Each structure stands twice: as structure tokens, then as C-alpha cells.
Amino acid sequence: MKIAVVLRQVPDPIEPLELMPDEKALDYGEAGFLVNESDEHALEQALLLAEDGTAEVTVLAFDFGDVETTLFSAAAKGVDRILTIPWEEPFPPGTDVATALFADAIRSVRPDCILIGCQAHDELEGAFGPRLAVELELPYLGVVRGVRQTAKEMVLEAHKEYPGAAKARMSVQLPAVLGILAADQPPRYVPVSRIREAMKSAEFEELELESVPPSVAVSVARLSFPLRGDGARMLEGNEREVAEQIAEILVEKGVLT
Amino acid sequence: MIHQAVRSDEGIGEGFLEELLSHPEGHDILACMQCGTCSGSCPLGLAMEYPPRRMILQARRRDMAPVLSSPSVWMCVGCYTCTLRCPREIDLTDTLWPAVRDRALQEGLQPPAELQTALQNLYMYGNVLGKSPRKRLEWARGLDVPLTDLSKERAAVEVLWLVGCYPSYYPRNQVVSREFARMMTCLGISWGVLGVKEKSLGDCDRLFGEEGLFETLVETNKELFERQKFKTIVLLDPHSYRALEVFYPRYDAGFPAQHYTMFLADRLEQLRPLLTRPVPCRVTYHDNCCVGRRCGSYEPPRALLEAIPGVEVVEMERNRENALCCGGGGGGMWLDGHITEHGGKRLSDERIREAAATGADVLAVSCPYELSRFEDSAKVAGLEDRIVVRDIIELLAESMGLGERR
Amino acid sequence: MSEQDVLVVADLEGDSISNGTLELIGAAGQWTETHGGQVLAALLSTDGASQAMRLAAADRILAVDNPVLAHYCPGPFLDALSEIVRREAPRLVLFASSTVGLDLAPGLAAVLKTPCLGNCRAFDAEGDAVMATCSYCSGKLVAELQAKGRPVVLTLLPGAFHPATRIGKGELEPVAMELAEGAIRFEEMILADQSDVDITQQDVLVSVGRGIQQEDNMELAQELAEALGGELAASRPIVDQGWLAATRQVGKSGMIVKPRLYLALGVSGAPEHVEGMSGSELTIAVNTDPEAPIFEIADYGVEMDMLDLMPELTEVLKRKRAVSYER
Numbered sequence: 001m002k003i004a005v006v007l008r009q010v011p012d013p014i015e016p017l018e019l020m021p022d023e024k025a026l027d028y029g030e031a032g033f034l035v036n037e038s039d040e041h042a043l044e045q046a047l048l049l050a051e052d053g054t055a056e057v058t059v060l061a062f063d064f065g066d067v068e069t070t071l072f073s074a075a076a077k078g079v080d081r082i083l084t085i086p087w088e089e090p091f092p093p094g095t096d097v098a099t100a101l102f103a104d105a106i107r108s109v110r111p112d113c114i115l116i117g118c119q120a121h122d123e124l125e126g127a128f129g130p131r132l133a134v135e136l137e138l139p140y141l142g143v144v145r146g147v148r149q150t151a152k153e154m155v156l157e158a159h160k161e162y163p164g165a166a167k168a169r170m171s172v173q174l175p176a177v178l179g180i181l182a183a184d185q186p187p188r189y190v191p192v193s194r195i196r197e198a199m200k201s202a203e204f205e206e207l208e209l210e211s212v213p214p215s216v217a218v219s220v221a222r223l224s225f226p227l228r229g230d231g232a233r234m235l236e237g238n239e240r241e242v243a244e245q246i247a248e249i250l251v252e253k254g255v256l257t
Numbered sequence: 258m259i260h261q262a263v264r265s266d267e268g269i270g271e272g273f274l275e276e277l278l279s280h281p282e283g284h285d286i287l288a289c290m291q292c293g294t295c296s297g298s299c300p301l302g303l304a305m306e307y308p309p310r311r312m313i314l315q316a317r318r319r320d321m322a323p324v325l326s327s328p329s330v331w332m333c334v335g336c337y338t339c340t341l342r343c344p345r346e347i348d349l350t351d352t353l354w355p356a357v358r359d360r361a362l363q364e365g366l367q368p369p370a371e372l373q374t375a376l377q378n379l380y381m382y383g384n385v386l387g388k389s390p391r392k393r394l395e396w397a398r399g400l401d402v403p404l405t406d407l408s409k410e411r412a413a414v415e416v417l418w419l420v421g422c423y424p425s426y427y428p429r430n431q432v433v434s435r436e437f438a439r440m441m442t443c444l445g446i447s448w449g450v451l452g453v454k455e456k457s458l459g460d461c462d463r464l465f466g467e468e469g470l471f472e473t474l475v476e477t478n479k480e481l482f483e484r485q486k487f488k489t490i491v492l493l494d495p496h497s498y499r500a501l502e503v504f505y506p507r508y509d510a511g512f513p514a515q516h517y518t519m520f521l522a523d524r525l526e527q528l529r530p531l532l533t534r535p536v537p538c539r540v541t542y543h544d545n546c547c548v549g550r551r552c553g554s555y556e557p558p559r560a561l562l563e564a565i566p567g568v569e570v571v572e573m574e575r576n577r578e579n580a581l582c583c584g585g586g587g588g589g590m591w592l593d594g595h596i597t598e599h600g601g602k603r604l605s606d607e608r609i610r611e612a613a614a615t616g617a618d619v620l621a622v623s624c625p626y627e628l629s630r631f632e633d634s635a636k637v638a639g640l641e642d643r644i645v646v647r648d649i650i651e652l653l654a655e656s657m658g659l660g661e662r663r
Numbered sequence: 664m665s666e667q668d669v670l671v672v673a674d675l676e677g678d679s680i681s682n683g684t685l686e687l688i689g690a691a692g693q694w695t696e697t698h699g700g701q702v703l704a705a706l707l708s709t710d711g712a713s714q715a716m717r718l719a720a721a722d723r724i725l726a727v728d729n730p731v732l733a734h735y736c737p738g739p740f741l742d743a744l745s746e747i748v749r750r751e752a753p754r755l756v757l758f759a760s761s762t763v764g765l766d767l768a769p770g771l772a773a774v775l776k777t778p779c780l781g782n783c784r785a786f787d788a789e790g791d792a793v794m795a796t797c798s799y800c801s802g803k804l805v806a807e808l809q810a811k812g813r814p815v816v817l818t819l820l821p822g823a824f825h826p827a828t829r830i831g832k833g834e835l836e837p838v839a840m841e842l843a844e845g846a847i848r849f850e851e852m853i854l855a856d857q858s859d860v861d862i863t864q865q866d867v868l869v870s871v872g873r874g875i876q877q878e879d880n881m882e883l884a885q886e887l888a889e890a891l892g893g894e895l896a897a898s899r900p901i902v903d904q905g906w907l908a909a910t911r912q913v914g915k916s917g918m919i920v921k922p923r924l925y926l927a928l929g930v931s932g933a934p935e936h937v938e939g940m941s942g943s944e945l946t947i948a949v950n951t952d953p954e955a956p957i958f959e960i961a962d963y964g965v966e967m968d969m970l971d972l973m974p975e976l977t978e979v980l981k982r983k984r985a986v987s988y989e990r
Contacts, residue, residue, distance in 0.1 A: 141847050160735075161762055182899075239972050594878040
């Protein structure tokens with residue numbers, strides 16, 4: 001079975017977000033980047049599926065942000081191929097461009113199963129996975145926590161999460177795109193020495209794809225920080241003082257009698 | 258919880274002994290006479306399935322598989338008691354343990370989750386706390402003495418002060434950082450910091466077994482330090498001090514360094530006249546493992562405490578080379594859950610009781626981890642009204658009128 | 664059929680229409696009141712008539728009954744919706760941010776080759792475009808977006824719109840459609856382990872997020888919960904780690920809770936989590952990040968490390984309880 005995993009770079013939330021002067025985009029020059037968390041889960045899920053040696057894992061990424069760290073780490077974890085999509089701009093590709101180029105890249109791999117994170121916090125146009133699936137003319141199932149192989153070749157079992165900690169067991173006839181919320185186990189740790197080895201030996205295959213013009217259907221009119229006016233009333237003081245204040249509030253509101 | 262790699266035990270740990278013997282420090286392992294002093298001295302020895310003695314036995318038997326997948330691998334807190342007492346002087350803490358852990362990681366065996374996060378943070382952000390590197394100077398916000406940021410200006414200074422991760426980011430420790438800054442200025446010492454360029458020295462991850470990560474940090478730091486002009490590096494963190502003293506030279510990255518207790522003790526005569534306000538209290542000092550057992554420095558901290566007017570120093574029963582570790586080293590800060598899950602205990606809980614039993618009102622420490630560890634343990638033991646925890650810097654600062662209200 | 668019709672995709676939870684759907688109808692009603700048109704509701708199930716009453720605030724209930732629609736699976740649902748859109752040509756299509764809506768909305772937009780906007784908290788027309796105000800970067804930013812195309816597909820943030828209070832025509836229209844089973848099929852529903860505590864029934868919840876840092880610290884949180892007479896809950900990352908059971912997860916794909924007190928410790932307040940607890944009567948949030956979105960919706964906030972605060976708070980509460988017992 002061939003598995004393709006899409007890895008996207010997103011702004012690192014531990015760095016404060018800054019806006020461009022025209023307030024229409026993030027200042028990507030100032031942002032830190034890291035791999036999208038649920039994409040990392042998608043990679044972990046792919047590695048788990050490949051553990052019995054019957055599957056090959058290919059990762060695909062745009063050459064943007066801190067992609068090298070992500071890809072060397074993926075190499076160290078033991079993926080079979082790493083494909084990069086050239087990207088020169090200082091901002092990440094827009095949805096339409098990303099859809100077209102990722103789809104092209106994936107077609108060159110001809111995978112049976114495509115895994116991608118089911119959400120990324122910098123998505124403005126809804127989840128990316130379903131869009132990619134439509135472009136590839138494949139079915140999509142998202143918010144998946146856990147994927148297993150079944151006795152039937154080319155049929156996987158996936159658990160789709162529902163409210164109330166319920167889940168639906170779904171059978172997936174490949175080829176298909178799965179949007180991963182979480183893998184069967186958290187992303188594995190790989191020692192830095194392995195990553196450093198990968199830095200010396202890993203090979204990235206840079207794809208040559210036809211460029212795609214950006215779309216104009218959705219545009220950002222303005223980005224802003226939420227008004228904090230009506231937010232929480234902040235309590236001040238050291239731990240003891242704050243604890244006393246909280247207790248007072250609870251007594252006042254009748255939560256603590 | 259350790260997630261096991263899905264593979265059979267066969268082949269795991271193969272060639273471990275040979276690999277260990279190929280290092281000059283590892284060769285001593287053959288000298289082990291299986292006396293068990295190490296296991297008997299280890300504060301967590303009883304909880305370990307494979308304490309050092311048994312580890313060596315398995316290595317020599319070429320049967321490391323059960324050891325590598327045992328929870329014991331993640332129970333060493335780097336206290337050096339075994340190393341100090343080994344009659345054959347085998348470098349257990351600094352050579353055997355990291356080799357075992359490194360091998361476990363190489364084999365794909367997953368370390369406890371909290372440790373993973375700490376290591377990942379270290380790799381990505383240069384600090385174990387996972388905080389933004391850009392906020393590394395936040396501790397100095399509103400600092401009332403001039404600060405030389407060597408990442409922004411070229412200057413020759415007497416002291417390159419490596420503040421450290423906890424002292425930079427953790428509120429309880431930031432107080433100590435500011436007080437130390439004031440203290441050095443008061444003593445007329447020219448000092449500078451690396452600002453947002455400062456990274457962890459990689460002290461602890463070497464004991465975690467993350468050799469690769471340690472090497473990465475050594476490379477970065479070597480480059481950073483070589484660009485600076487200074488007489489000596491001063492550190493608040495004993496683990497970082499040990500790293501610079503013992504390990505960095507092996508990578509051709511040795512620099513003159515002192516832990517702050519040594520640095521200040523050397524200048525005791527300039528310091529003494531500045532200790533004008535009395536700090537009346539009974540203090541007991543907890544020897545940290547790195548400056549203490551590992552590097553053999555026990556008297557400087559005591560000299561500093563005794564110089565403070567009003568302070569009465571009392572000793573715990575286990576002091577100096579017999580001090581009980583707080584449990585925070587060797588990754589211990591992130592292993593409490595793992596350790597207690599496997600039959601061990603939080604050593605700081607026991608130590609705080611020992612401190613209180615001396616009748617002291619203050620437990621003095623000189624390691625950034627210990628402030629929060631002991632304060633936590635004091636609460637757990639219900640002793641926070643009987644004994645408070647203070648860094649030596651805080652006591653000195655109070656006597657110099659440079660202290661901050663907590 | 665009018666140019667300004669709004670199609671709402673009814674979201675089923677088990678066998679009943681979700682509250683989120685009523686919010687969609689409310690939002691749709693706001694649009695049609697201003698711009699004309701009708702509120703259409705697409706109801707995909709095996710027996711739409713039994714649910715139609717709940718959708719009475721819509722004007723036309725387009726019920727597609729088909730055995731393959733018994734449980735959500737992507738193929739037939741997407742096919743059915745595309746067909747309805749082709750027939751009805753609505754101006755907008757509204758989805759709830761449910762586990763189904765998140766899959767379907769972008770997919771439908773892609774099939775129709777029209778725009779999709781996610782996490783919307785407000786929207787209106789501006790000339791021939793649709794303007795929407797959306798949550799971005801886990802609530803840390805607000806994005807005002809413009810979309811041109813027809814229909815524009817929007818996924819609405821839960822709780823951002825009032826449930827419908829309008830009186831619709833509520834006309835049930837069965838829609839006949841041939842639908843094929845897709846490649847992805849529903850096999851069975853696995854319900855949560857019922858033996859654990861039901862956090863939706865608790866008055867007091869102490870909810871922990873990543874700020875707890877280590878599993879070892881869960882003990883402190885448990886003590887605090889006990890001192891408050893409540894139970895522990897958590898955000899998704901904690902459950903992912905296995906530190907608490909899935910039945911303790913608060914959020915979009917976990918439990919929706921409405922306790923008297925929700926104490927959010929080290930929880931950033933990402934929309935998926937907030938969705939699960941925004942109905943709480945009193946929310947107190949503790950976080951080291953002053954920019955954390957949780958502070959926007961909490962009643963009281965503390966910028967502090969939860970690990971420092973928890974033991975203090977537990978102690979203070981124990982003392983207060985002891986005092987009250989003495990009375």
C-alpha cells in the first residue's frame with residue numbers, strides 16, 4: 001500500500017502574531033513556523049500503518065517556513081520518500097494554489113491512501129483535506145482518530161469522532177483521503193542524533209510542477225486582533241491573594257457555600 | 258507511559274558493550290566488581306529493576322534488551338552518589354546512564370511523554386520550557402540597573418552571565434535573576450548577557466541521553482561564546498556549570514566558568530562590607546549535586562551564608578557529599594510522574610522534611626530547579642509555614658538592600 | 664425560488680436535529696429578512712418527516728429520504744447536497760461546525776467551484792459579494808473576508824448566532840433522489856464508556872489544558888476538584904496523551920457542558936474547546952499567556968502559572984469549607 005502524507009507549515013503560536021501594515025495578511029517574516037499539529041498526527045498514523053512493512057510512506061511539503069526541520073525529522077522517523085514543492089514567496093501558498101499543486105504532486109506518487117491533518121489554525125476557507133480530495137476525485141473522511149488495516153487489502157477501518165466521546169467505525173475502500181484528528185498514539189519522539197544523521201543523508205526530491213495563478217474568489221479585507229474590552233476581569237496579586245479572591249467570588253456567586 | 262516500538266526484543270541492545278568500551282570513559286565498566294555500593298547508595302535504587310550494578314552485569318552478559326525497555330532507564334536523577342562512592346571510580350552517571358538512554362532512544366523506545374516534550378522544546382526553542390526565544394529577556398523588564406545585551410552591542414565584559422532557562426522565564430526564578438544583576442552591578446563587575454540569543458547549554462539533555470541534541474547545542478554555543486570578549490562565564494544553574502566544566506572541553510569548546518557561589522565567594526571581601534542589613538534566621542543549606550558531589554565544591558556557599566549578619570547556619574544530617582538529591586536532575590524535573598508510577602518517590606519531599614527537622618526557618622539553595630521543587634514539596638508536606646525556600650542570592654540581596662518583595 | 668434563498672444543512676445528532684442547526688436557521692433568517700428570499704433546510708436521513716417539526720422555522724424543508732443516508736457517510740451526502748444546490752440555486756449554504764459539517768462544507772464548495780468560509784461569526788452582503796467576519800488562528804485574530812461566487816458556503820461558529828425565533832412556513836417537501844453508496848461506509852457507532860463520571864451533569868468542573876505540563880501534576884488538579892466538590896475535565900491534548908478518559912474531554916468532539924463553575928486551567932481557549940463550555944454560568948480562567956483567547960470569554964481571569972495557583976487555591980478552599988462546617 002502506498003501512503004502519501006501532506007505536511008503543512010503553520011505560524012507557531014508561541015510567537016506573538018504580527019500583521020502587515022496594510023492589515024491584510026500576517027507578517028510572515030516575523031512569524032516562527034512549525035509543522036501543523038494534526039499533520040504530524042497524520043504522519044504518525046502513516047508510520048503506524050507502515051510498521052508491518054507492507055506500506056510505503058511518502059511525505060509532501062511546500063518549501064516554506066521551517067520545512068527542513070519538519071522533513072529531516074520525518075526522514076529520521078523512517079519515511080520512504082520526501083517530495084518538496086518549490087515555493088519562492090515569503091507567504092504560504094493560498095488555498096487554490098495549494099490544492100492544485102499538492103494534487104499534482106500527489107498524482108505523481110499515485111498513492112492508495114492520502115493522510116492529512118483535519119484542521120490547521122491558519123485555514124480561512126474551511127478544512128483543506130476535503131478540497132484536496134475533490135481535486136483528486138477521491139472520497140474524504142475527516143475528524144478521524146485512529147486508522148487500522150483490515151483483513152481485506154485496500155480496505156481500511158477508520159474511527160470518526162462524534163460529540164460525547166462517541167465514534168463511528170467506518171470502512172474505507174481505497175483510494176481515499178483521510179483527515180486525521182489524532183493518530184492511534186501521539187507522534188513518536190526521534191532522537192536528535194537521528195535527525196542530524198538524516199541531515200547528512202536524506203534526499204529530498206524537488207518536484208517540477210506547473211505554476212498556478214492565485215484565485216480571487218476569497219480575499220482578506222482586514223485582519224485584526226479581537227477587541228479585548230469585554231473580556232475577563234483580571235485578578236491581580238500573588239498566588240495566595242488570587243486564591244483568596246477566587247474563593248470570595250465563589251462564595252458570592254453561591255458556588256461555594 | 259512508555260510507548261514501545263512494535264518490534265521483537267531480539268536485536269535490541271546488540272553491540273552495546275562494544276560501543277561503550279570504544280569510549281575512553283566507558284572502558285572502566287570492565288573494572289566493576291559487582292559490589293553493589295552504587296545500587297545501595299542510589300536514593301531510588303530500591304525502585305529500580307536495573308540499578309547500575311545490574312545494568313553493568315547485563316551489559317557484560319550482552320543482554321541489554323530487558324534493560325533498555327525497563328522503566329528503570331528513566332529513573333536516574335543524576336545525583337552522582339553512585340559515581341562518588343564507586344570503589345573502582347567508574348563514571349556511572351556521566352557515561353553509563355547517558356549511553357543506556359541514548360541507546361534506548363536509538364532503538365525507538367519512547368521516553369516518558371513529559372520528557373519528550375521537554376526535549377522537543379529544547380530542540381525547537383533552545384529552552385526546556387517551550388517558551389518563545391524572543392521573550393528570553395522578559396525577566397529584565399523594568400530592571401533598575403543597566404544591562405549589556407551582547408547580542409545587540411559589542412562590548413568587552415568581565416563576566417558573560419548565562420542566565421539560564423528557568424531564571425529567564427519562570428516567574429519565581431526571575432526575581433533571583435534581577436537580584437543577581439543588581440548584586441553584580443553593586444560589586445562593580447562589568448557583566449553582559451546574550452539576550453534573546455541565549456540558548457540552553459544542553460546540560461540536562463546529555464543525561465537524558467540525547468547526545469545528538471547536546472552536540473547541536475554545544476556547536477551553537479561555542480560559536481556564540483567565541484564571538485564574545487569576557488574573562489569568565491558565570492552561571493546560576495549548577496547543571497550548566499557542570500556541562501561547561503566537564504563536557505564542553507571534550508568538544509573543544511572549553512571556556513573559563515564558575516557557578517555563582519564560587520564567583521561570589523572569591524569576592525567575599527568586597528561583598529562583606531555591602532551586607533549591611535541583618536537577616537535574622539536559621540538557615541540550612543542544601544548541597545546541589547552538580548556543584549557539590551560532581552565538582553566537589555561545598556564550602557563557598559557556606560562561606561557566603563555565614564557572611565550574612567544574623568544568619569545562623571545549621572547542617573542537615575546528610576550534608577556535603579552525603580546530601581540527598583532533590584530529584585530534579587538527569588531529567589528528573591519531568592520524570593516525577595514516571596518515577597512515582599514505578600515505585601519511586603519525590604526525593605524533594607523527603608529532603609524538605611529533613612530540612613525542617615534541623616529547626617531551620619530557611620532552606621537555602623543555589624540551583625534554579627530547587628526553588629520550585631522544594632516549595633512544592635513544602636506545601637505537600639504541610640511545612641510551608643515552618644520553613645521557606647530561598648536562593649542564596651535572595652538572602653544576600655536582602656542583606657544588601659537589593660531584595661524584591663515576594 | 665429566489666436569488667436570495669439561503670440553504671441550511673440540517674445537522675443530525677443521533678436521531679435529532681442539533682441545536683447548531685437552529686442557529687443556522689436563525690442566521691439564515693437574518694439574511695432573508697434583509698435581502699429577501701426563503702430559508703431552505705436540507706434534511707438528509709431515512710425519515711425526514713419525523714424530524715421536520717424541529718425545522719419549522721425554515722420555509723421549505725427539503726427532505727431527502729434514502730436508506731444510504733441512515734448514518735453520515737461522505738459520498739451520498741455530498742451527492743445529495745450538490746444535487747439540491749443545483750436544483751435550488753441558493754445564494755448561501757450554511758453548515759454547522761460539527762464533525763460532519765467540517766467534512767462537507769469545503770467539499771461541497773470545491774465540487775461547486777464556489778468559495779467556502781470557515782469559523783464565521785457574522786456575515787452580510789456587500790454589493791455582489793458576501794462579507795464575513797471569521798475567527799482565525801485559534802481565535803487569536805479576527806479575519807474579515809470577502810467572497811464572490813454563488814452560492815457562498817459558510818461554516819458558522821457555534822453560539823455565534825441566535826437560534827431561530829422566526830416563524831417559517833415549515834413546508835415539508837420530499838425530494839426524490841437516486842443515491843449510490845460511496846467508497847466510505849458507516850459500520851457501527853461506538854458509544855462512550857458509560858461507567859465514568861458524566862461531566863455534563865456536574866455543577867463544578869476543573870478543566871485542565873496543556874498548562875498542566877506533566878501527568879504527575881494531575882494529582883494537584885484532582886485535589887482542587889475535590890476541594891471544590893467537582894470533577895476533572897480536560898481539553899483534547901490531555902485526552903490524546905491518555906492522562907484522562909475521553910469522556911472527560913470538553914469541546915467540539917467531546918462533551919458540551921454547562922456547569923455552574925468552569926475553572927479553565929492552562930487551557931488556551933481555542934474555538935473547538937470553547938464550543939464545549941461557552942454555556943457555563945461562571946468561567947474563571949488561569950493561563951500564563953495574557954493573549955490566550957480563553958480570557959475573552961471568561962468572566963474572571965488570572966495571568967499566572969496554574970501549577971503555582973492550584974495548591975494555594977486548594978488550601979484556601981479547604982480552610983473555607985472547614986470554617987463553614989464549623990458553623
